[in-house]
Amino acid sequence: MTRYWIAALAICGVAACRRPQLGDTLPGVTTAQRAQFDSGLKVFDSTFTPQVGLGPLFNASGCGECHEDPVAGGGGDEVEHHAAVFHPELAGAMCDVLADKGGPVFQDSVTPALHAALGIDREPRPADATVVAERSTPDVFGFGLLDAVPDSVILSYADPNDTNHDGISGRPNRFFDGRLGRFGRKALVPTLREFNDGAFSAEMGITNPSVPLEGTVGGDSLPAGTDPAPDPEIGARALVLTDVYVRLLAPPAPLKQSGEAKHGRDVFAQVGCTGCHIPTLTTGDNPIAALRHKQVAAYTDLLLHDMGPELGAGDICFGLATPSEFRTEPLMGLRFVTHFMHNGRATTPEQAIEMHAGEGARARDMFAALAPADRAALLAFLKTL
Amino acid sequence: MHRATLLSLASFVVPVVLVAQQTTVPHDSVQGAVRTVDVRTRSLEVTSGVGYAIRVVRLQVPAAVPITDRKSGQGTPINLAELKPGDVIRVSFGGRQTGFVAYTIERVGRMEAGVP
Numbered sequence: 001m002t003r004y005w006i007a008a009l010a011i012c013g014v015a016a017c018r019r020p021q022l023g024d025t026l027p028g029v030t031t032a033q034r035a036q037f038d039s040g041l042k043v044f045d046s047t048f049t050p051q052v053g054l055g056p057l058f059n060a061s062g063c064g065e066c067h068e069d070p071v072a073g074g075g076g077d078e079v080e081h082h083a084a085v086f087h088p089e090l091a092g093a094m095c096d097v098l099a100d101k102g103g104p105v106f107q108d109s110v111t112p113a114l115h116a117a118l119g120i121d122r123e124p125r126p127a128d129a130t131v132v133a134e135r136s137t138p139d140v141f142g143f144g145l146l147d148a149v150p151d152s153v154i155l156s157y158a159d160p161n162d163t164n165h166d167g168i169s170g171r172p173n174r175f176f177d178g179r180l181g182r183f184g185r186k187a188l189v190p191t192l193r194e195f196n197d198g199a200f201s202a203e204m205g206i207t208n209p210s211v212p213l214e215g216t217v218g219g220d221s222l223p224a225g226t227d228p229a230p231d232p233e234i235g236a237r238a239l240v241l242t243d244v245y246v247r248l249l250a251p252p253a254p255l256k257q258s259g260e261a262k263h264g265r266d267v268f269a270q271v272g273c274t275g276c277h278i279p280t281l282t283t284g285d286n287p288i289a290a291l292r293h294k295q296v297a298a299y300t301d302l303l304l305h306d307m308g309p310e311l312g313a314g315d316i317c318f319g320l321a322t323p324s325e326f327r328t329e330p331l332m333g334l335r336f337v338t339h340f341m342h343n344g345r346a347t348t349p350e351q352a353i354e355m356h357a358g359e360g361a362r363a364r365d366m367f368a369a370l371a372p373a374d375r376a377a378l379l380a381f382l383k384t385l
Numbered sequence: 386m387h388r389a390t391l392l393s394l395a396s397f398v399v400p401v402v403l404v405a406q407q408t409t410v411p412h413d414s415v416q417g418a419v420r421t422v423d424v425r426t427r428s429l430e431v432t433s434g435v436g437y438a439i440r441v442v443r444l445q446v447p448a449a450v451p452i453t454d455r456k457s458g459q460g461t462p463i464n465l466a467e468l469k470p471g472d473v474i475r476v477s478f479g480g481r482q483t484g485f486v487a488y489t490i491e492r493v494g495r496m497e498a499g500v501p
Contacts, residue, residue: 092471092495093420099432099439176418176432176439178473178493178500189436198436211438320497 022336023071026144026250028290033248040245043238045072048204053233055205056114056226057107057123057217062204063242066137073249075337076137079344080203081106083129084316086323095317101126101219104316105202117223124218131323133316135185136344141333142251143183145296147192148283151180157278157301168275168359170303173319173327182302185342186318187327196243200234207231208239248290252333254297255384264381267374271366276305276328276359299331299385308357315342324358334385349382415442416475418496424466429487431476444478444487452490463492471496 020027025037045064048054059080060066066076082104085096097104106123115121125132155172162169173181175190183189189198197210207214212232214222257265268274277299286292304325306312312324321327326342339345340352356364367375417433420441431442446452446465453460454467468474473496477488494500 090470092469092497096420097432097439099434100430100441104439105437172499174496174499176434176473176496177416178418178496178498180499184437194436196436198434198438201438202436210435213440215438215440 020250020253022141022252023073024250025248026290029248029288033244033288033290036241036244037248040241040243041072043234043242044245048206050111050113051229053204053206053229055109055111056222057102057215058109058111058205059105059107059203060109063199066203067140069338070336073140073246075139075339077339077344078137079134080108080137081125081132082135082316082318083125083132084318085128086130086317088322094322095319097316097318098126098129102216103129104318106132107203107205111226113226113228114217114223117226118217120217126218131314131316133314134343134345136339136342138185139333139336140246141249142296142298142330143192143195144247144249144288144291145251145283145294146182146281146298146300146302146330147247148286148288148291148294149182149281149296149298149302150284153281153284154180154182154302158303166272166275167362168272168305170276170301170305170328170359171320171325173304173321173325175319181319182327184318185326185329186316186321187302187304188319188321192247193243196246197239200239200242206233208234209236210239247288251296251298252336252385254332255335257384258380260377261380261384263374264377264379267370267378268381271370271378272363273367275363276301276303277331278328297332297385299334300328302327305360306358307355307360310357311341311355331382331385335383349379412479414475414477416473416493416500417442419468419470419472419474421470422465422468427465429465429468431474442476442478442485444476444485445481445483446487446490450487450490452492454492455494456492460491468492473500 025034047062054061064072066078067073068076083098083106084104087094102123106125108122110120158171159169160171173187175181179190181188181190183195189195200206200208201211209232214227278301279299281296281298283291283294304321304327306324307326309324315323317323341355346352346355353364353367415431415433417431420430420432422429427446429444434440452463454463472492473494475491475493478485
């Protein structure tokens with residue numbers, strides 16, 4: 001009997017009871033899914049060259065070049081540039097993401113062949129862009145769970161006219177075809193698959209079955225001979241494997257909370273942070289069991305909130321989002337983040353909180369007015385996420 | 386012999402018919418937001434894409450192209466001038482030497498209102 005318990009404990013210790021490590025799959029994936037995850041990681045960590053499709057405009061030579069800290073799928077210190085034209089006076093056309101001029105992502109690197117042809121070191125920014133904004137590299141842990149949250153759950157938190165008078169009026173962003181958005185700092189992109197497939201093109205210049213045509217250089221066609229690899233530059237299988245890898249990446253498991261952190265969790269709610277940073281979202285039905293009907297400690301509502309004119313002054317519009325509207329950033333895995341906010345300008349959670357304005361002003365002010373012990377408790381709680 | 390003649394004719398006619406169809410059969414479709422409408426030149430631009438790989442599709446809209454509005458539920462005909470920036474439309478189109486040409490346009494909603 002003793003031997004039985006020792007064996008059971010050993011199995012438990014190395015498998016089911018093992019605390020998920022950063023970079024692991026979600027619990028409950030099948031053997032086949034695990035194999036696809038491992039293959040997808042290889043694509044994610046690949047370094048592409050111009051001979052196999054990189055560029056001729058790009059921000060990175062592989063997913064893992066930016067999403068790397070502290071492991072593949074994590075964040076990074078790279079900052080890229082997005083540009084747009086904001087016309088608040090034009091109803092229905094207030095935001096031009098400059099897609100006809102190479103936008104909204106203006107790549108910061110070029111291949112040697114494009115440099116030789118045009119003498120440029122990055123994609124030219126259109127003169128009519130009202131702003132060129134910086135974007136930091138987010139981690140992608142738990143994105144599969146965010147993808148699996150039904151639209152109806154997200155929309156249930158929307159209160160565009162602030163009918164409950166709490167000063168918070170989240171509203172949804174929409175992709176250009178009218179579908180609800182959720183991915184990206186402005187919640188433009190509806191699905192994880194599109195987010196991933198589009199990134200191959202926008203971030204690495206790699207055409208694929210979803211984006212079969214190469215982008216332009218500021219709206220102009222590519223010079224002859226600067227894009228030698230035949231399109232599509234990666235195939236459907238690589239695309240699917242990458243998607244499986246990102247989709248099945250587990251969010252970092254929250255740490256066990258001390259008494260102080262538990263108190264901080266309550267303070268987090270009391271000062272109003274949970275008005276936007278909704279602690280738990282529930283996924284819906286899903287073909288992947290590991291994503292089906294799961295609770296995810298996301299700390300987001302995936303909606304847009306007006307964060308005030310200071311943050312808006314340096315940012316772009318995107319879809320329906322005005323420059324000052326941002327999606328509530330998920331806080332899962334916050335303890336691993338080293339650069340905060342959409343542009344990475346904040347280096348501590350305290351700084352990030354201080355930058356909250358607009359709909360976040362009330363919570364920011366209440367945080368500032370907290371007794372030192374409560375303030376420390378809230379920060380201790382954040383360090384458990 | 387008669388059958389052989391028919392087969393020969395068929396082998397000649399079928400490719401001709403296929404070539405002729407290539408100018409009229411839609412080869413692609415897009416659902417996106419109207420970016421610009423130019424009634425004078427009968428052209429419009431549609432923004433769509435995949436993730437952050439966002440593209441603008443420029444289309445010519447010949448006068449005979451059916452433009453309908455889904456809202457009524459019966460595909461009510463509307464004019465090109467009634468399309469506005471921010472309208473979500475579904476377009477079937479094909480390529481010509483002069484660029485893309487719309488075959489059908491259906492307005493399915495407004496971007497801010499959402500389209501399921």
